[in-house]
Amino acid sequence: MKTTVSVRQVSKSFGKKTVLSEVNLTMEQGQIYGLIGPSGAGKTTLIKMMVGMDVPDEGAVNILGTKMPNLTMLQHIGYMAQSDALYGELTGEENLKFFASMFKMGKAEQKQRISYAADLVNLSQELGKKVSAYSGGMKRRLSLAIALVHDPSVLILDEPTVGIDPELRQSIWQELTRLRSSERKTIVVTTHVMDEAEKCDRLAMVRNGRILTEGTPEQLKRQYNAAGLEDVFLQAGGVRP
Amino acid sequence: MRIRALVRRICEQLLRDKRTLALLFLAPLLVLSLVNYLFQHTGDGSDVKIGAVNVDAQIVESMKNQGMDVVFYAQADKDTLEKDKLDAVIVMKDRAIHLILKNTDPSVSKAIRMKISQTAASLAEAALQKGKAAAAHVAMTTDYVYGGADTNYFDTLSPILIGFFVFFFVFLIAGIGLLRERTSGTLERLMATPVRPGEVIAGYLAGYGMFAFLQTVIVVLFGTLVLGIPLAGSIWYVLLVNLLLAFVALSLGILLSAFAASEFQMVQFIPIVIIPQVFFAGIFPLDGMASWVQAVARIMPLYYAADALKSVMYKGLGFGEIAVDVGVLLLFAALFIGLNLRRLAFLYRK
Numbered sequence: 001m002k003t004t005v006s007v008r009q010v011s012k013s014f015g016k017k018t019v020l021s022e023v024n025l026t027m028e029q030g031q032i033y034g035l036i037g038p039s040g041a042g043k044t045t046l047i048k049m050m051v052g053m054d055v056p057d058e059g060a061v062n063i064l065g066t067k068m069p070n071l072t073m074l075q076h077i078g079y080m081a082q083s084d085a086l087y088g089e090l091t092g093e094e095n096l097k098f099f100a101s102m103f104k105m106g107k108a109e110q111k112q113r114i115s116y117a118a119d120l121v122n123l124s125q126e127l128g129k130k131v132s133a134y135s136g137g138m139k140r141r142l143s144l145a146i147a148l149v150h151d152p153s154v155l156i157l158d159e160p161t162v163g164i165d166p167e168l169r170q171s172i173w174q175e176l177t178r179l180r181s182s183e184r185k186t187i188v189v190t191t192h193v194m195d196e197a198e199k200c201d202r203l204a205m206v207r208n209g210r211i212l213t214e215g216t217p218e219q220l221k222r223q224y225n226a227a228g229l230e231d232v233f234l235q236a237g238g239v240r241p
Numbered sequence: 242m243r244i245r246a247l248v249r250r251i252c253e254q255l256l257r258d259k260r261t262l263a264l265l266f267l268a269p270l271l272v273l274s275l276v277n278y279l280f281q282h283t284g285d286g287s288d289v290k291i292g293a294v295n296v297d298a299q300i301v302e303s304m305k306n307q308g309m310d311v312v313f314y315a316q317a318d319k320d321t322l323e324k325d326k327l328d329a330v331i332v333m334k335d336r337a338i339h340l341i342l343k344n345t346d347p348s349v350s351k352a353i354r355m356k357i358s359q360t361a362a363s364l365a366e367a368a369l370q371k372g373k374a375a376a377a378h379v380a381m382t383t384d385y386v387y388g389g390a391d392t393n394y395f396d397t398l399s400p401i402l403i404g405f406f407v408f409f410f411v412f413l414i415a416g417i418g419l420l421r422e423r424t425s426g427t428l429e430r431l432m433a434t435p436v437r438p439g440e441v442i443a444g445y446l447a448g449y450g451m452f453a454f455l456q457t458v459i460v461v462l463f464g465t466l467v468l469g470i471p472l473a474g475s476i477w478y479v480l481l482v483n484l485l486l487a488f489v490a491l492s493l494g495i496l497l498s499a500f501a502a503s504e505f506q507m508v509q510f511i512p513i514v515i516i517p518q519v520f521f522a523g524i525f526p527l528d529g530m531a532s533w534v535q536a537v538a539r540i541m542p543l544y545y546a547a548d549a550l551k552s553v554m555y556k557g558l559g560f561g562e563i564a565v566d567v568g569v570l571l572l573f574a575a576l577f578i579g580l581n582l583r584r585l586a587f588l589y590r591k
Contacts, residue, residue, distance in 0.1 A: 051433045053589050069590065074435040085430035087250065089257045094250070101246030102434035130257075146430075 001028040004154055004186040005050065009059035012045060012209075019045045020056070020209045027202075029153075030184040032176060034200030036191055036233065042209040043190045044082060047158050050188065051079045063154055075103055078152035082159050084139040088132035092123055092142050095131055096149055103150035117145035120175055122168075136163040144172065148179075155179070155187045161196065173199055194229045203229075205236050212236040243436050247444025248451070251418070255452060261414060265452060269406035269460045276402060277468045289328040289353060292317045296333045303360045309353075317341075319386055329353050337380040344385045354383060399470040400550035401522050401543075403460055407453055407483045408490040408543055409515055415449045416494030416507050423498070432589035438582050446491060446578070453487030454480070473557025479550060482563065485570040486546040492577035493542075499584060522547035545569045 005027035012020040020042045027033045035043045048054040049061045052069025061068045064076060086095050096114045105113065118124045121141035131139065140163055147155060155176075161169045173196065179185045180201075189200065197203055198217050205212040205220075213220060213236050217229060224232045255261060290310040293301060294317050304311055314321060317330045322343055329350075330341040338361055342350040358381055422428040431441065461479055464470040472479070497514065501507040521527070521538040538544045549566035552558040560567075 053429065053432060071435050071437065071590070074433065077433070079430070079433040081426055081430055081433075083426045085426035087254060087427060088425075089254045090250065094253060098246055098250045099430075099434065102243055102431065102436045104435075 001030070003027070004029050004064055005033075005188065006062045007046070007049075007059070008062070010046070010049065010056040010061060011058040012042075012049070012054070012056050018209050023059070023206075023209075023211055025204055025211065025214070027186055027188060029186055030180055031201045032180050032187045032189060032199065034189050034191060034197050034203045035206055036194075036197050036203060036229075037206035037212075038192075041206040043206050044158060046206070047079075047156055047188070047190065050154075050156050051077055075150065076153050078147035078150065078155045080143050080147040080155075080157045080160055082162075084136075084143050086131045086139060086142060086146075089130065091128055091130055092118070092134070092138075093127040095142060096127070096146060099146045100149045105150060113149050113151060117149045120148065121145045122171070137165055137168055140164050141168070141172075153185055155185055157187065157189045159190050159192070161191070161193070169196075194233070197229050205233060207236070243440045244444045244447065247441065248448040251444065251448030252451070254418075255414075255448075265410050265414060265456055266459055269403075269410070269456065270463050272406070273399070273402060273460065273464055274468060277399070277464075277470070289349060290326065291353070292321060292325065292327045292330040294330065294332040296331050297364070299364055300331075300333075300357075300360050303364075304357070307356055309356075319384075322386060331357065337382070340381060340383045342383060342385050350385070357381070398524065399464060399468075400554040401519075401524060401547040403457070403464060403479075403554075404483065404486055404543060404546040404550050405519055405522070406460055407457055407487050408518070408546070409511075410456065411449060411453045411487045412490040412494040412515065413507070413511075414452075414494075415445065415491045416498040416501070416510070417504055418449070419445065419495045420498040420501055420504065420507055424503070429589070432585075438585035438590060441585060442492075442495075442578060442581050445495060446488060449491050450484065450487055453491070454484055457483040457487070470554070472554050474553035474559065478553040478560060478563060482546055482549045482553065482567065482570070485567060485574060486542065488574040489542045489546075489570055489577065492574055492581055496577050496581050496584070517541070518543035523551065542570060542573045545573075 003026055005025070007023055007025040010020055010023040011018070023042075023046065025033075035046065037043055045054060049056055050063060050068065052071075052074060055069060063070075063073055066073045087098070090098070093114065096117065097110070100110045100114055115124065118127055121144050123138065123141055123145060126134070126138060131142065134142065140160070144157070144160060147157065161172060164172065176187055176189075177199070180187055189196070191197055200217065202214070202216055203220060204214045213223065213232075215223065220229065220232045221227070224235045226232045226235060255265075288308060288310075290312065291304065292312050292314050293304075294314050296311075301311055312325070312327065314330075317332065319330075319341060321327070322330050322341060328343050332339040332341070338357065340354060340357060342353060344350040361381060419428070422431075457480055461472070461476060461483075465472040465476075493514070497510050498507060501510070518541045521534075521541050522543040527535050527538055545566040549563040549570075552562050552566075556562075
């Protein structure tokens with residue numbers, strides 16, 4: 001298996017507050033990697049380092065063998081932020097087109113990728129509407145489409161299914177699974193939802209800037225002798241259920 | 242390619258925002274018209290009381306026709322003018338006109354002087370056609386009770402106003418534009434693509450610069466063609482100065498938006514950044530003021546723009562006379578753009 005994302009001995013503090021300390025993670029091609037943990041655990045900081053918007057105080061984040069931050073590497077990374085960062089005055093298509101223009105892509109390829117990405121998240125019929133008229137779920141889907149528009153080999157999704165109804169959540173996860181299996185993409189997901197964590201190939205539990213435990217969902221459950229991931233999470237955090 | 246996409250996006254956004262477009266293009270025209278009306282209408286040269294000493298009957302006739310109230314004197318000077326509350330006194334001697342203007346309102350003085358000299362000139366021309374070459378020469382001298390010939394306060398105000406509109410609206414709209422981009426997370430999202438800080442800034446400069454340019458063209462054309470604001474020099478220099486000023490306003494707005502957490506806080510920069518510049522831009526003559534006041538004026542971009550605009554629009558001077566102002570504006574723009582680049586790189590490209 002080819003390592004696509006590697007986090008080595010990463011520490012980071014803002015002022016006196018330590019946000020990450022000695023984090024080590026390895027993610028491979030064709031893998032959905034879940035980062036779970038409570039709010040403020042350091043997941044978003046970790047993700048920002050992967051997209052090169054933050055730098056570790058110590059250690060290094062490498063993506064596809066290149067040390068981040070690296071501008072050209074961003075061509076191969078698809079990022080979906082926690083909040084929907086969209087231009088409300090523009091239509092869905094204009095948003096997609098704008099972000100697609102930031103990547104190296106031919107005109108024909110751009111057109112084809114835009115219709116592919118819109119189709120994927122079921123937004124083809126709504127592309128002509130202004131984003132300000134979109135529902136919360138539609139905005140989330142458009143954000144996902146934007147993350148996919150340049151066909152990145154590494155997808156970094158910060159809580160992708162927040163505010164999305166169960167039906168659509170399922171279809172997004174189906175798509176993520178397909179992208180992993182047939183397109184061999186590396187997908188990094190943060191989530192609060194335990195049944196989503198169950199669908200990841202590997203999980204890392206983050207708390208107070210540390211990796212509490214890491215492994216496949218099955219391994220984790222066996223290790224803590226727990227029935228569900230929720231119990232694993234509580235036990236690993238030192239809380240008895 | 243990326244810059245073009247950025248410019249295109251800014252245009253699409255602005256063109257959909259009809260209120261902001263109206264603020265950008267119509268508000269300056271409205272304010273300019275109102276200010277123009279206020280200043281123009283205080284004196285149009287009619288409705289004035291003028292003392293006449295030995296004035297040619299034809300000239301008196303013409304003055305009366307223009308709505309002036311003419312009072313005849315055997316002799317009159319500045320004291321007579323004060324005592325009888327006259328606006329001006331005309332003394333004619335050997336076909337030479339001596340005009341004494343009270344000049345409490347420079348715009349009235351200007352109107353009177355223009356009308357008298359026009360009347361005298363047309364009479365002289367008529368005389369010339371009749372073959373009385375000797376009688377044709379009409380000399381005119383002017384004396385002022387208050388102030389002097391160069392008290393042309395209001396004409397110098399309109400170039401400052403035009404510069405002010407460009408600065409104010411571009412500062413506000415670009416500042417809030419980037420602020421919203423920051424608070425909504427789109428800036429961060431944008432910086433997660435391979436775009437360079439320079440490309441973002443260039444896109445912003447070009448995108449908003451286009452609207453600033455359009456605004457300047459509309460304001461200048463409206464001001465000169467509709468409102469009759471004097472434009473003695475080249476309109477291209479006016480556009481050049483305003484475009485540079487727009488770049489300064491744009492980059493300063495973007496820079497200061499970093500220190501605002503909301504649109505409301507952005508608006509709070511108006512009394513700090515905009516209003517003092519207006520006062521120091523030449524609305525009040527700074528020549529006689531303390532040197533520290535003049536020094537303060539020299540750190541304000543609008544001071545240089547106003548100086549250049551006054552030179553071109555009012556005095557009709559050429560590029561040589563505004564080169565220093567243009568250079569300083571370029572330096573301001575370069576400084577703010579440089580600071581913006583550093584900030585963007587510091588925040589998102591570590």
